[in-house]
Each structure stands twice: as C-alpha cells, then as structure tokens.
Amino acid sequence: MSVSSETPAATADGVTSTLTPDDIRAALDGLLERRTDQTRLTSMGAGSDDLDDGRAYLAATVDGGWHVPTWPSNHGGRDASVAENQLIGSVLREYVVPDLYPFAIGLGMVGPALLAHGTEEQQDRWLRPIASGAEIWCQMFSEPEAGSDLANVALSAAEDGDVWRLDGQKTWTSRAMWSKWAICLARTDPDQPKHKGLTMFVIAMDAPGVDVRPLRQMNNDAHFSEVFVDGAVVPDAWRVGDVGEGWRVAMTILSHERAGAGSRGGGDGAKRGSRIPTWIADLAALGALDDPIGTDAARRDEAMSIYAADMASRWTAQRAADEARSGGSPGPAGSGAKLRTVSSYKRRAYLANRSAGAAGMLEDGHGYIETVTAPSMSIRGGTDEIQRNILGERVLGLPGEPRLDRDVPWRESRRGLL
Ligand SMILES: Cc1cc2nc3c(=O)[nH]c(=O)nc-3n(C[C@H](O)[C@H](O)[C@H](O)COP(=O)(O)OP(=O)(O)OC[C@H]3O[C@@H](n4cnc5c(N)ncnc54)[C@H](O)[C@@H]3O)c2cc1C
Incomplete structure (x- = not known):
C-alpha cells in the first residue's frame, strides 16, 4: 500500500483504521477506471439490460472486498468497520461504478439477511458468488393479494420429510429472469395469525415447477415477472431462519x-x-x-x-x-x-x-x-x-392503524378464506 499524506479513516464507530484514501486509490487504480465529466450513469432498472459491466466490476473488486467491505473477508468483504466502509464508499465515487441493478437484491438485501439469519453452510455457499457477481438473486415477496399487506402471503410451503414443497404465485419479482436464486416468503402454518405462520426459503429459479413470466413496464423494460410455483422442491437446508420466523427475516430484508x-x-x-x-x-x-x-x-x-x-x-x-x-x-x-x-x-x-x-x-x-x-x-x-x-x-408516535386481523388465524382471515 502506498504511503499517504491523507488522514486515516474517521473513527465514527470508535475503531481506529490505518486505511487512507490514497491506499484505497492505489488498490482501485489497477482495477477500475476513474470517472470523468463525460461519465454518464444508467438509472436503476430503467433502460439498462447490461449484466456484463456490473459482473466485470464485481469480479474485479471481490478479492479486495471493495464493494461490500463490511462483509467477512472469507465471503467477499474485508471485515471493514463502518468508518472504513464510509471512506471506501467515498473513494469509490471517483471511479466508474456501473449500474448494479441486476445484482442489487443479492448485494443489498439477501447478503445482509444471510449474515444475520443464515447458517454457516448457507453463508459459505451463497455469499461469495453474490459479491463476485457470479450469481444473481431476486426477491419473491409480493403476490396479487400481498403487496403493502405483505403478511398476507399465501404461497404455501408444506413439509415433506427433509424437503418442502412450494405452491402458489408471486408477482412483481424484479430480476427473476436473470436469477439463479430467489429468497421466497411462504406460508407454513395457516392456523397461526398472519405474521406468525410465515417462513423464509431459498428457491432455485431453474427448479422444476418454477415458471417465470416477464411483464412489460411503461418504460419498456421487462425486468419484473410473475412467478408461478407448482410443487417446487426446496431442501430444509435452504430454509433461512426458524420455521415461523419468516416475518422477522423479511423485515431485515425490507429495512x-x-x-x-x-x-x-x-x-x-x-x-x-x-x-x-x-x-x-x-x-x-x-x-x-x-x-x-x-x-x-x-x-x-x-x-x-x-x-x-x-x-x-x-x-x-x-x-x-x-x-x-x-x-x-x-x-x-x-x-x-x-x-x-x-x-x-x-x-x-x-x-x-x-x-x-x-x-x-x-x-x-x-x-x-x-x-x-x-x-x-x-x-x-x-x-x-x-x-x-x-x-x-x-417516529412521531401517532396512533397505529386499525389492524383487525392481527390475532386471527390466517386461515380465517379474508384472504385465507378465498
Ligand atoms: C418496479 C417495481 C419492482 C418491484 N419489485 C419487487 C420485487 O422484486 N419483489 C417483490 O416481492 N415485490 C416487488 N415489487 C412490488 C412492490 O413491493 C409492491 O408493488 C408494493 O409493496 C405495493 O403493493 P401493491 O402493488 O400490491 O399495492 P397495494 O398494496 O394494493 O396498494 C395500492 C395502493 O393503496 C395504498 N395503500 C395500501 N395499504 C395502505 C395503508 N395501510 N395505508 C395507506 N395507503 C395504503 C398504497 O400506498 C397504494 O397506493 C415491485 C414493484 C414495482 C413497481
């Protein structure tokens, strides 16, 4: 690393770091192009179908852990503190970072959820290919009757020995047609109130019984899809979090x-x-x-x-x-x-x-x-x-919305009866 005249990373989280902006530039200069006044950026999910630039950028930065610095170094990060992460982020802005929209669910949502709720085996299997751009993920949460009221999810998962069988429909699944994997919220116990009978699974998008049908938006993109799931098999080892804890995992992902x-x-x-x-x-x-x-x-x-x-x-x-x-x-x-x-x-x-x-x-x-x-x-x-x-x-402490179905078994709620 180069000797730097610039100040080491600020210690907002109390961790002293010797990493300096010049150290980061010295590492990134060999990997990425600097931005110029001519650099123009594509918009998230708007008009861009390019997977190659993002994949090349992530492949170039994964060994140094530069894109997800706070992840563990054995999973494509560099064990960075929050202060180091901020510093790296500010230096990265000097370089051409392509539209990472296709990779955003894995990098920004599934990765952190696996770090918080996944088993060691799951982290070993899935984190590095997310960080390197090798595997794309999508988020199968929304359904025709479960958008804002996400806890109303109806896609069912039934236990069958050491596997689960999934049946139902998801919609608005962005990136589904590029994805190898999905993180999928499913109902495992319809007799529990709606938030409690949910479990989170990982599903392989090329598994028999998974049918992805892209939908076209008014900006002419067809980046999100309906996904029909008909008896798709998921090993229990791909369950993320405990049975019935799906809502907690979903909240981690959504936040x-x-x-x-x-x-x-x-x-x-x-x-x-x-x-x-x-x-x-x-x-x-x-x-x-x-x-x-x-x-x-x-x-x-x-x-x-x-x-x-x-x-x-x-x-x-x-x-x-x-x-x-x-x-x-x-x-x-x-x-x-x-x-x-x-x-x-x-x-x-x-x-x-x-x-x-x-x-x-x-x-x-x-x-x-x-x-x-x-x-x-x-x-x-x-x-x-x-x-x-x-x-x-x-934040403001205003009275909550009326939530009449909160304590009712989901099976007896309006959606459960349909
Ligand atoms: C471009 C795009 C990409 C998406 N990608 C994904 C994805 O990858 N995976 C995924 O799972 N989902 C995805 N979604 C779905 C998105 O999360 C849902 O569309 C969203 O949560 C709203 O749900 P809904 O469409 O069912 O609308 P509804 O929930 O039916 O809402 C209709 C209207 O009623 C209002 N409303 C509903 N409830 C309340 C309330 N309690 N108080 C006040 N107003 C209310 C809403 O604000 C809205 O204006 C995507 C959506 C879009 C547009």
Whole structure:
C-alpha cells in the first residue's frame, strides 16, 4: 500500500483504521477506471439490460472486498468497520461504478439477511458468488393479494420429510429472469395469525415447477415477472431462519432495501474535485439554467433546491445504511431515506425532461426514461404511503392503524378464506 499524506479513516464507530484514501486509490487504480465529466450513469432498472459491466466490476473488486467491505473477508468483504466502509464508499465515487441493478437484491438485501439469519453452510455457499457477481438473486415477496399487506402471503410451503414443497404465485419479482436464486416468503402454518405462520426459503429459479413470466413496464423494460410455483422442491437446508420466523427475516430484508435505495453504485457522476454533478452540467448544457435573474429563474431555483434535497437524502441514506451495517436494523431511518431519495429522483427527472422541451417526449429524449420510470419508485420497496405510516407510528408516535386481523388465524382471515 502506498504511503499517504491523507488522514486515516474517521473513527465514527470508535475503531481506529490505518486505511487512507490514497491506499484505497492505489488498490482501485489497477482495477477500475476513474470517472470523468463525460461519465454518464444508467438509472436503476430503467433502460439498462447490461449484466456484463456490473459482473466485470464485481469480479474485479471481490478479492479486495471493495464493494461490500463490511462483509467477512472469507465471503467477499474485508471485515471493514463502518468508518472504513464510509471512506471506501467515498473513494469509490471517483471511479466508474456501473449500474448494479441486476445484482442489487443479492448485494443489498439477501447478503445482509444471510449474515444475520443464515447458517454457516448457507453463508459459505451463497455469499461469495453474490459479491463476485457470479450469481444473481431476486426477491419473491409480493403476490396479487400481498403487496403493502405483505403478511398476507399465501404461497404455501408444506413439509415433506427433509424437503418442502412450494405452491402458489408471486408477482412483481424484479430480476427473476436473470436469477439463479430467489429468497421466497411462504406460508407454513395457516392456523397461526398472519405474521406468525410465515417462513423464509431459498428457491432455485431453474427448479422444476418454477415458471417465470416477464411483464412489460411503461418504460419498456421487462425486468419484473410473475412467478408461478407448482410443487417446487426446496431442501430444509435452504430454509433461512426458524420455521415461523419468516416475518422477522423479511423485515431485515425490507429495512435494508429501504435504506439501500439510492446508496452505493451509480451516484451523480461527478469526477473527483468537480463541484458540479453531471445532471446539473447536463441541465446547463440544455440552457435550462440561463433563465435571467429577477424574471424567471425558476429552473435554476428548482435545480438548486433539488441539489440541496439530494445531498440531505444521500446523507440520510448513508446514515440508515451505516446503522444497518453496524449490526442493527436501519428501522424507520430507512423509510425516511427512501422517501427523500424517491422525491429527489422524481424532481430531477421531471426538471430534466421539461427542460428538453418537445424533444423530451421522444424515447431517447433527455430525462425521458427517468420520467417514465419515476412513478414506480414510489411503489417498489414499499409505497410512499406505507413509508409515511411507518414514520407516523414509529417516529412521531401517532396512533397505529386499525389492524383487525392481527390475532386471527390466517386461515380465517379474508384472504385465507378465498
Ligand atoms: C418496479 C417495481 C419492482 C418491484 N419489485 C419487487 C420485487 O422484486 N419483489 C417483490 O416481492 N415485490 C416487488 N415489487 C412490488 C412492490 O413491493 C409492491 O408493488 C408494493 O409493496 C405495493 O403493493 P401493491 O402493488 O400490491 O399495492 P397495494 O398494496 O394494493 O396498494 C395500492 C395502493 O393503496 C395504498 N395503500 C395500501 N395499504 C395502505 C395503508 N395501510 N395505508 C395507506 N395507503 C395504503 C398504497 O400506498 C397504494 O397506493 C415491485 C414493484 C414495482 C413497481
């Protein structure tokens, strides 16, 4: 490692580190390209079908544990402290990090869940191929009758010796057609109240009885699917957590999903030392920031207001993600982070698209893909309304929603009777 003039990692979590920004740059310079003003980033799940760039980036960074530094070094991380992780994240922003959307469930959600709830055997089998990009994962939670009310999941898992047989339907399963594995929430005991009779499994997407049918979205992507499961067999060794503990595992996964929205991977494209993110530079190139002062400076004001909100959103997302990585759950901070990230994504997309004038209506127009993707941001990972409910109840202490079916056996609830 190089000798550095820069300060070692801050010790926010009380761990002193000798790793410096120059050490990290020395390691990454041989592996990745530096960003320039010309670097443009694809948007999460919008218009990108490229698996190769992300796979090459993860394969290049896995030996050093640079992408998931807090994971154990034998599983593709480098046992980093939260402070080191922050430092590595800030240096990584100087490099071209491709759209990691196809790999995001494994890296951001399944990995942390396996570290929290998985057996040693499961961690040995699945973590490294996630970190290296070799195996893609999807999240089979939502069903036609279980979205916001996720505890209503009906896909059933019946024990049969040392295997489970799964039957039912999932929907909106992002990345299913690329995935080798899914983390799947299933009902194992319909006689328990809805939150209690659930168990989490890993299912092989190429197993007999698993049928993936892609759905097309209005941004023309077909990245999410309906998944029909008809008697698919899952060994008991692939159960994550105890029988009946599926809700707890699901909450770990969802809190990481919310906290992770908008964090590492992608970014604003600003090169090191540049004070202007590329999206603002693009607006300037369109002439959108030239409105004369005093008459109609509305777009410039809007851009600056988005920039300020975006920075607050990144820092909140970072805080939530750090809370998660330091061993706890991101909790309601993840909901706040998601609301802010979604709001600034939408405002940025709409301002860019409006500024392109009539050309913005064309498929390759400035901000078009982001504009037609933006509404889905308020739905995926839990809707804006659900995030506000969480904040209302858990941060503001407002009265909870009426939950009439909480203590009723699921079999006797409205869905269970259908
Ligand atoms: C692009 C995209 C990708 C997705 N990827 C995945 C994935 O990979 N895996 C997966 O499992 N799921 C995925 N989903 C599904 C997503 O989690 C659900 O769509 C979401 O939780 C909402 O559920 P729903 O669509 O059933 O809507 P519903 O729950 O039926 O909600 C309909 C409307 O009612 C509102 N509402 C519902 N309950 C309340 C309440 N209690 N208080 C206030 N308002 C309420 C909602 O906010 C919404 O506006 C994805 C969705 C999208 C759009």
